[in-house]
Every structure is written in C-alpha cells, then in structure tokens.
Amino acid sequence: MKFLRYLIPVLFWGSLFSAKGYKLDIYYSYLSFILNSKERIVYGNPYELGFYFKQIKKSLKPSQILVEFSFYPVAYFSYLIRRTDYYDNFEITENFHILKSLSAGYEEPWAISFLFGNVWAFKHPKIKNRYQGVGYMGFLFSFGNKQIFSNMMYKSGWFQVEWKVKGIRYTFFQKFKWNFHLGVKFQSSNLIKDTLYFTVYRDNTLFVSSYKKAILPNLSIKLKTELSVRDLSFISQYFLIGKKFRFKKEFFIVEFGFLYQKKRKFEFETLEEE
Numbered sequence: 001m002k003f004l005r006y007l008i009p010v011l012f013w014g015s016l017f018s019a020k021g022y023k024l025d026i027y028y029s030y031l032s033f034i035l036n037s038k039e040r041i042v043y044g045n046p047y048e049l050g051f052y053f054k055q056i057k058k059s060l061k062p063s064q065i066l067v068e069f070s071f072y073p074v075a076y077f078s079y080l081i082r083r084t085d086y087y088d089n090f091e092i093t094e095n096f097h098i099l100k101s102l103s104a105g106y107e108e109p110w111a112i113s114f115l116f117g118n119v120w121a122f123k124h125p126k127i128k129n130r131y132q133g134v135g136y137m138g139f140l141f142s143f144g145n146k147q148i149f150s151n152m153m154y155k156s157g158w159f160q161v162e163w164k165v166k167g168i169r170y171t172f173f174q175k176f177k178w179n180f181h182l183g184v185k186f187q188s189s190n191l192i193k194d195t196l197y198f199t200v201y202r203d204n205t206l207f208v209s210s211y212k213k214a215i216l217p218n219l220s221i222k223l224k225t226e227l228s229v230r231d232l233s234f235i236s237q238y239f240l241i242g243k244k245f246r247f248k249k250e251f252f253i254v255e256f257g258f259l260y261q262k263k264r265k266f267e268f269e270t271l272e273e274e
Helices: 004-013 048-059 073-082 098-102
Strands: 029-035 040-043 064-071 091-093 110-124 127-149 152-170 174-187 195-206 219-228 234-247 250-261
Touching: 048 110, 048 127, 048 152, 048 174, 073 098, 073 127, 073 152, 110 152, 127 174, 195 234, 219 250
Parallel strands: 040 110
Antiparallel strands: 029 064, 064 110, 110 127, 127 152, 152 174, 174 195, 195 219, 219 234, 234 250
C-alpha cells in the first residue's frame, strides 16, 4: 500500500542513536548545549527513589544554563500525511486512527528551550570513560510558533514555564527513564486556552531478572493532567501504561492508554489552519 511509505521511515527511525547533547527518536529529537559550566559527574548506582529526592532538592539551586532545540517527528509527519490522500487509510474504526494515536500528547512540531538548573552525567566508578546516562533538573522556559491538534497545525505563538526533573540512567542491571514536571503554557491566540499541567513519566527496563532492587520492573507509566489557567477547571487527562516482555535479547512492549478531553482547547470553527 502506497501510504506505508510515509509511515515506515518514521517507525523505523526509532532511536538511531542517543548521546549527551543530542538524540534522534521518532517522538522527541533534540540538540542541546550546556553554557558556562564544567561537567558534573555522578558515580555509583543510587537507590532510585532516593535519587529522585536528591534531584528535586538540587533543582531549586540552579548553577547551569542549557539551550535545547527540539523536534517532534511523529507529530509533524502526521500533520504532513493529513494533507495527502492517504490519511484516511490510517483510520481503523470511527473512533480509532493510527496517526492520532501515535501523536497523542504531542502538541508542537518544534520548540526552543532554556533550562536554568543543573545537568548531571552518570558514570560507573570503575568505568570512567563511558557515560551511563544524564539527568536534568531546574526551571525550563520554552517557546514556539505552531500548535498541532488532531494532526492539524495552527499558527499560534506560545510560551511555557516548567519546573522539571528528568533523566535516563543505565546500569548493569536495568535502565530507567523519568520525567516529572509542573508547568504553565500561555498562547498568543485567544482561541487556544492557556493551561496549567502536571506530568509524571517513568519507564523501567530490567536486564537481569534476579535483580531484586528494581521498582516496578519492565513497566512504563505516563500521566498528564491539564487545567485551565483562567478558572482551574479540568480540561484533559492523558494516561498510558505499558508492560515489557523479553524474548531472547530483545524487549517488546504492550501499551494501553486513553486521552479524555472534557473541554476543547482549540476553537476549530474560527482558528485558521496552516
């Protein structure tokens, strides 16, 4: 089928490579630079919950500035496909569309961000020439000029302020990723609501099944709640949970989730599409 030529490059782009300062991924790709600071190294394999509390405490004492340029491929490519004759081929049922499901939760094609906080590089004390991940914490200021909703793009300048604790950590036994943030987003268009939101994301991959210290092994959870800035009324709830299964040396994940929208964030009747 011809429409697969649009989907296959996106799905198999995957995580081509990820390293300190840049990452290519189908959902979130970025290029970042740390200004005015030398690298902060964190050694050892700390207890996961205790490590989160250390990050939270350190986030309130900024000492570094990070600049990031981000791009969201699935959201942008879904918008491009919507402009073609192949878009309807991705609709499975009246209430289920493949591209809408893949891009759910991603509302911008790109962004520029400034983090005022701290960046930690993780290493093992006996393997000092190899990184085992990176952690970010502090206050994030982001802005952009486009919004995407239901695979349609709209022109609207936006500005976002977040408190964030985020990172990825590899050890010999497991890999875990986390992203906790509280923020507010303002729109230049009065046809799009300003929102207050809270997000929790945590993902674990267990390499050694006998390792007993792992918390919720091979489980992925993402939760995002949005409220209206004007009156704190409920707007939407996003929830996604996934369970990983190992087959030989590979991991496969089965995910289930929903996006409940109580109030519209966009006034489609009067908002001009790109």
